[in-house]
Amino acid sequence: MAALPKRIIKETERLVSDPVPGITAIPSEDNLRYFEVTIDGPNHSPYADGVFNLELYLPDDYPMCAPKVRFLTKIYHPNIDKLGRICLDVLKDNWSPALQIRTILLSIQALLGAPNPDDPLANDVADDWKKDEKRAIEIAKEWTLKYATKKD
Amino acid sequence: MSDDDSDIFFEYEYDQEDDLDESSFCFSSDGEDDVMFDVDGENSDTPQTKISDTLANVGANGTLYYPWNVEQFIENKLLAKLDKLANGTLTACSIDELLIMLQVKGWQEDEVLNDYFDNRDKLYEACGLPVGVPMRNTLKKIKNYSCFVCCEDYSETYVYSLTCGHTYCINCYYSYISNELANGGPITCIEPDCKYTIPYRDVTDIFDIVNKTNHGGVTTIKSMVENPLLVANTKAMINSKRKYKWCPATDCNGFAELVGNVNDSVESLSSAKESVDISKVPIVTCSENHEFCFDCNYENHLPCPCWIVKKWIKKCNDDSETANWIDANTHGCPQCQSAIEKNGGCNHMTCKKCKFEFCWICFEDWKKHRNDYYSCNKYRNERQEDEQRKNRSKQSLERYLHFYKRFAIHENSMKGDLKTMAQIDTYTRLYMEDLRDQGKKNLSWNDIQFLPTAMRALQNGRKALKWTYCFAYYLGKSNFATIFEGNQDFLNKTVEDLSEVFEQIMSKKNPDKVGMILKNKTKLRNLSELVNSRKNMLINGARANLDDGLLWFDNEI
Ligand SMILES: [Zn+2]
Ligand SMILES: [Zn+2]
Ligand SMILES: [Zn+2]
Ligand SMILES: [Zn+2]
Ligand SMILES: [Zn+2]
Numbered sequence: 001m002a003a004l005p006k007r008i009i010k011e012t013e014r015l016v017s018d019p020v021p022g023i024t025a026i027p028s029e030d031n032l033r034y035f036e037v038t039i040d041g042p043n044h045s046p047y048a049d050g051v052f053n054l055e056l057y058l059p060d061d062y063p064m065c066a067p068k069v070r071f072l073t074k075i076y077h078p079n080i081d082k083l084g085r086i087c088l089d090v091l092k093d094n095w096s097p098a099l100q101i102r103t104i105l106l107s108i109q110a111l112l113g114a115p116n117p118d119d120p121l122a123n124d125v126a127d128d129w130k131k132d133e134k135r136a137i138e139i140a141k142e143w144t145l146k147y148a149t150k151k152d
Numbered sequence: 153m154s155d156d157d158s159d160i161f162f163e164y165e166y167d168q169e170d171d172l173d174e175s176s177f178c179f180s181s182d183g184e185d186d187v188m189f190d191v192d193g194e195n196s197d198t199p200q201t202k203i204s205d206t207l208a209n210v211g212a213n214g215t216l217y218y219p220w221n222v223e224q225f226i227e228n229k230l231l232a233k234l235d236k237l238a239n240g241t242l243t244a245c246s247i248d249e250l251l252i253m254l255q256v257k258g259w260q261e262d263e264v265l266n267d268y269f270d271n272r273d274k275l276y277e278a279c280g281l282p283v284g285v286p287m288r289n290t291l292k293k294i295k296n297y298s299c300f301v302c303c304e305d306y307s308e309t310y311v312y313s314l315t316c317g318h319t320y321c322i323n324c325y326y327s328y329i330s331n332e333l334a335n336g337g338p339i340t341c342i343e344p345d346c347k348y349t350i351p352y353r354d355v356t357d358i359f360d361i362v363n364k365t366n367h368g369g370v371t372t373i374k375s376m377v378e379n380p381l382l383v384a385n386t387k388a389m390i391n392s393k394r395k396y397k398w399c400p401a402t403d404c405n406g407f408a409e410l411v412g413n414v415n416d417s418v419e420s421l422s423s424a425k426e427s428v429d430i431s432k433v434p435i436v437t438c439s440e441n442h443e444f445c446f447d448c449n450y451e452n453h454l455p456c457p458c459w460i461v462k463k464w465i466k467k468c469n470d471d472s473e474t475a476n477w478i479d480a481n482t483h484g485c486p487q488c489q490s491a492i493e494k495n496g497g498c499n500h501m502t503c504k505k506c507k508f509e510f511c512w513i514c515f516e517d518w519k520k521h522r523n524d525y526y527s528c529n530k531y532r533n534e535r536q537e538d539e540q541r542k543n544r545s546k547q548s549l550e551r552y553l554h555f556y557k558r559f560a561i562h563e564n565s566m567k568g569d570l571k572t573m574a575q576i577d578t579y580t581r582l583y584m585e586d587l588r589d590q591g592k593k594n595l596s597w598n599d600i601q602f603l604p605t606a607m608r609a610l611q612n613g614r615k616a617l618k619w620t621y622c623f624a625y626y627l628g629k630s631n632f633a634t635i636f637e638g639n640q641d642f643l644n645k646t647v648e649d650l651s652e653v654f655e656q657i658m659s660k661k662n663p664d665k666v667g668m669i670l671k672n673k674t675k676l677r678n679l680s681e682l683v684n685s686r687k688n689m690l691i692n693g694a695r696a697n698l699d700d701g702l703l704w705f706d707n708e709i
């Protein structure tokens with residue numbers, strides 16, 4: 001494997017020494033481009049008190065290309081599909097090499113606090129959300145309780 | 153047109169030798185091409201003019217098209233529009249600004265003009281151009297710089313910034329631009345949410361510096377037609393519009409542009425399922441004279457209609473294992489069984505060991521082929537009666553292999569021919585250069601103009617021949633099918649004769665290649681004319697007989 005670019009080393013160091021509150025990102029021992037990530041559900045959101053596991057992978061052309069991020073924990077959210085893929089502009093067209101792992105993870109956390117059913121990835125969830133927001137929020141809370149509670 | 157008449161503030165701080173040659177930007181202004189450009193986008197409401205139609209090429213079946221390659225297209229279509237605006241209506245804008253505006257507006261110069269006079273500031277903003285301040289893009293060498301994106305600490309490096317002042321190292325900008333090129337759109341500042349667009353010529357400068365310093369390259373981007381951004385725009389345009397199709401030949405960056413209402417012609421073609429009217433097959437060429445079918449984006453496959461081609465290719469893929477087995481087991485001398493290595497395209501073989509002369513296609517004695525009544529191509533079902541027990545599927549496999557083998561052999565021979573012809577081409581070029589260096593002129597380009605013509609005749613002749621085996625495979629039995637086979641044999645013989653002449657020219661036995669070419673001039677000329685006329689005879693005959701129902705494709709096959 002090619003040597004790790006300075007950029008990735010620096011980002012990793014900072015993620016460890018100066019972690020973002022409510023977010024952890026730990027590089028895998030055998031692949032330093034692969035991170036195990038947890039994001040705490042934001043307070044006052046249907047995902048509050050939940051801890052969500054994600055995987056983050058830095059492709060070879062990072063930072064020219066966005067990191068690949070995916071939810072591993074099941075989640076009921078109009079912008080996240082069954083496979084855990086995330087519909088977020090900064091992960092796609094609006095990616096910039098000046099963005100970082102930490103900014104991306106913060107954006108994902110913000111997305112949990114502000115679901116956007118008008119730009120859906122999971123169409124059925126988005127439909128539910130638009131038809132009956134109260135009910136959708138209930139389901140999201142149930143799923144959070146069922147799949148995303150802290151394990152000691 | 154002047155490059156520095158505007159408010160560009162472009163700062164270069166490097167040694168003289170690194171100085172970028174501004175004059176190397178070449179904006180061709182070939183005024184007489186203008187007529188062609190009205191045949192523009194699908195959105196253009198300019199009606200088709202007679203003039204543009206006469207400039208378009210007419211394909212083998214009457215298809216109107218323009219043969220292009222990327223560079224020609226950039227020069228004659230894109231840069232011509234730039235030229236028009238820069239020297240005409242929008243002299244107040246810089247080249248950089250005009251190029252960005254044209255790209256954002258899909259190269260519709262009318263739209264640029266309309267929007268400009270409607271609301272200049274709005275257009276500039278939409279294009280990511282500075283409004284109210286001069287453009288102050290900066291590319292300069294500085295000391296002790298830490299780049300925020302790559303996290304490298306440079307003791308000295310070039311850095312680039314747009315009017316916004318967001319600065320990053322040149323390596324990051326180079327990787328960033330290279331990565332964004334695939335999108336074909338305007339590329340903005342690296343900073344997230346910063347909308348300033350990177351001008352075309354800055355891309356050239358950044359690429360030149362990085363290629364020179366990091367990759368040890370000496371080649372610089374000499375003219376605008378090589379600009380990576382323009383090349384990427386053009387490719388994206390060709391990929392996204394139905395009136396353009398890339399040439400399918402390997403390593404060719406040519407393409408064809410269909411003239412007229414593309415939707416009509418494309419629809420009429422796809423609706424013509426199982427049509428036997430091969431006069432509808434839209435044969436076009438790229439700038440390099442490669443013939444191809446605009447409909448299925450495959451090489452010229454006449455006399456076969458497109459749907460037969462699709463069927464054949466599918467069959468060949470499905471049966472590829474059987475065919476491979478046959479391939480592997482039939483490559484030896486039919487007399488002494490020793491291995492034969494085939495290099496060129498010609499199928500007249502001589503065994504190195506026993507000197508037996510034979511045909512690579514039917515493995516029969518070559519002498520038989522001198523007889524006009526011998527057919528190397530006819531599928532003989534001789535054993536049919538002796539082996540009644542042989543099941544149908546085995547028979548149909550044998551039949552398929554008969555045609556597939558010939559198809560595959562000519563496909564390989566096309567590659568062999570190409571190799572031989574490339575060698576001849578190199579020889580003649582070297583020879584010509586030699587003569588020119590010596591100041592002699594006893595052989596002029598005119599004297600060997602017959603060469604490319606003969607080479608093209610061989611390639612196209614063999615290509616048509618190859619497709620006749622697909623054609624014949626699906627052909628129903630009739631007297632006219634027998635006539636077709638006869639024409640096939642005629643074409644086969646002439647193609648092999650022509651191929652053999654080329655191969656003899658390159659033979660190790662004869663050191664004076666150019667002398668050999670000149671000696672064979674008349675022979676090459678006659679043979680290539682014969683190949684062309686026999687090819688046309690075969691295709692026209694097939695077309696007419698299909699039309700009249702005298703030839704038909706057997707649906708059972
Ligand atoms: Zn950098
Ligand atoms: Zn900027
Ligand atoms: Zn081509
Ligand atoms: Zn076709
Ligand atoms: Zn032999």
Ligand SMILES: [Zn+2]
Pocket residue numbers: 511512513514515516521528
């Ligand atoms: Zn033969």
